[in-house]
Amino acid sequence: MRGFIKRIMGVCVSMEIALFSPVAGAVDNTALQQKTFREHTATYGLVYLMPREAAPILFNEIHPRLRQRLLKLGLRDEANTFNLAHVTVVHIHSTDPGTPEKMLQALPGNPSVLNVKLKDFSVTFAAKGAEVPWWFDLGVVKQGQGYKEMMSYNTLASAALTPLRDGPLPRCTGPVFARMSDAAKDLVVGYGVSGINVIQDGKETAAHNPHNTLVYSMTPLDAATEGALKTFASELNAAVPDGIDIQFTDMSIVEIGFMGNVLREFYRINLENGEVREASTGKQVVR
Numbered sequence: 001m002r003g004f005i006k007r008i009m010g011v012c013v014s015m016e017i018a019l020f021s022p023v024a025g026a027v028d029n030t031a032l033q034q035k036t037f038r039e040h041t042a043t044y045g046l047v048y049l050m051p052r053e054a055a056p057i058l059f060n061e062i063h064p065r066l067r068q069r070l071l072k073l074g075l076r077d078e079a080n081t082f083n084l085a086h087v088t089v090v091h092i093h094s095t096d097p098g099t100p101e102k103m104l105q106a107l108p109g110n111p112s113v114l115n116v117k118l119k120d121f122s123v124t125f126a127a128k129g130a131e132v133p134w135w136f137d138l139g140v141v142k143q144g145q146g147y148k149e150m151m152s153y154n155t156l157a158s159a160a161l162t163p164l165r166d167g168p169l170p171r172c173t174g175p176v177f178a179r180m181s182d183a184a185k186d187l188v189v190g191y192g193v194s195g196i197n198v199i200q201d202g203k204e205t206a207a208h209n210p211h212n213t214l215v216y217s218m219t220p221l222d223a224a225t226e227g228a229l230k231t232f233a234s235e236l237n238a239a240v241p242d243g244i245d246i247q248f249t250d251m252s253i254v255e256i257g258f259m260g261n262v263l264r265e266f267y268r269i270n271l272e273n274g275e276v277r278e279a280s281t282g283k284q285v286v287r
Contacts (some may be wrong), residue, residue: 001209005279006065010078011056012249018077026050027166027167027192028163028166029167029168029189029268031167031170031173031174031175032168032172032173032174032177032188032189033167034056034173034174035174035175035229036172036174037170037171037173037174037175037176037258038167038168038170039053039170040093040170040257040258041094041095041259042090042093042094042095042097042099042255043091043092043094043169043170043255043256043258043263044091044093044094044099044100044103044252044253044254044255044256044266044276045088045089045090045091045092045253045254045255045256045260046088046089046090046103046107046157046251046252046253047086047087047088047089047251047252047254047262048086048087048088048089048114048150048160048248048250048251048252049084049086049088049172049244049248049249049250049251049268050084050085050086050212050248051246051248051249051250051286052085053246054244054246054247055118056243056255057240058085058118058138058244059085060235061239062214062239062240063173063214065236066136066214066215066232066236067079067255069228069229069232070215073095073225073228075166075215075217075219075225075227077217077219078215078216078217078219079258079260081215081216081257081261082261082262082263083213083262084235084254084262084264085212085214085257085259085267086212086252086254086262087140087150087210087211087212087248087250088210088211088260089153089154089157090154090157090158090161090162090193090196091165091169091193091260092122092161092162092164092165092169092192092193093164093165093169093170093192093258094165094166095166095168096164096166097280099164100253100255100266100267101106101116101219101266102164102186103161103164104253104267104276104278104285104287105287106161106164106233107157107160107161108156108157108159108160110164110251110269110271110274111138111149111150111152111153111251111271112271113138113247113248113249113250113253113271113272114146114150114247115144115145115146115202115245115246115248116138116140116141116144116146116147116150116210116245116246116248117140117141117144117243117244117245117246117263118138118141118212118242118243118245118246119138119140119141119240119242119243119244120138120139120237121136121137121138121139121214121232121236121237122136122137122230122233123135123136123137123226123229123230123231124136124137124174124217126171126176127177127179127180127184128179129174129179130175130176130178130179131175131220132217132219132220133171133176133216133217133218133258133259133260134217134221135215135216135217135259135260136213136214136215136229136233137211137212137213137214138211138212138213138214138244139211139212140210140225141210141211143241147210151197151204151206152199152204154196154208154210155186155196155197155198155199155204155208158196158197158198158208159198159199160198162191162192165191165193167192168188168189168192169188169192169193170189170258171259171260172192172193172194172259179195183207184207184240185270187207194207195207195208195209196208197225198273207218213261216257216260216261217259217281218245218258218259246272248271249270249271249272250268250269250271251268251269251271252265252266252267252268252269252279253265253267253269254266255268264279265279265280266278266280267279267285
């Protein structure tokens with residue numbers, strides 16, 4: 001599978017304009033200039049599912065500690081927000097309910113099984129200076145073969161899936177878009193989302209920052225609460241100084257909430273054999 005990705009990447013570089021330029025169509029970017037967020041209808045995503053059995057310390061120790069701390073800080077909504085643990089490949093917004101199936105058919109093959117390390121908890125914001133949304137993240141270590149393959153596949157998947165959008169992600173509009181860097185704004189205008197890899201001047205960018213989000217929030221943080229969360233991040237980092245080794249064996253096409261939390265699965269893809277099944281029925285699907 002690694003050879004497959006390398007061959008595809010070579011083709012993509014040689015066809016940069018044809019394959020990696022956004023497709024013109026029913027894409028409406030007017031929400032970017034509004035003062036408020038775009039109304040959220042439906043966001044879909046391609047994600048690596050976080051296997052519970054592969055990271056017991058994360059699910060059995062860190063998640064409960066974090067929930068207790070959130071409740072102590074009065075962040076009840078954050079403690080109770082539903083989410084299927086994952087690492088994102090790419091998210092797109094579309095009002096077309098047929099988008100998940102279109103995403104499945106548009107996928108450029110699959111990556112191989114990925115071995116990566118999760119490390120470094122932190123509080124992050126959608127854009128510097130924007131109050132919301134914010135997240136409590138666990139990063140992916142930016143080295144190793146698994147990380148390289150994750151980045152390469154993001155480039156392929158972003159090019160294949162972002163043409164299916166109807167406009168930018170709602171959380172990238174209004175007050176967040178106004179505070180984004182110029183590079184991030186360019187990605188949102190052209191692809192509907194920031195934080196993805198594209199081909200520029202024949203080279204793959206490194207804008208994608210894979211991570212596992214544990215907390216999603218639209219609650220503005222005061223200085224004391226933000227400081228308490230950063231202190232807690234430091235405590236967790238001290239508890240797992242070597243990080244958490246994990247293997248991703250499945251990838252899923254899912255529905256995403258406004259803040260990025262996974263609400264439900266549509267299709268699950270086995271990275272070991274390429275088999276695809278409907279998440280609701282377990283029925284095998286032919287691509």
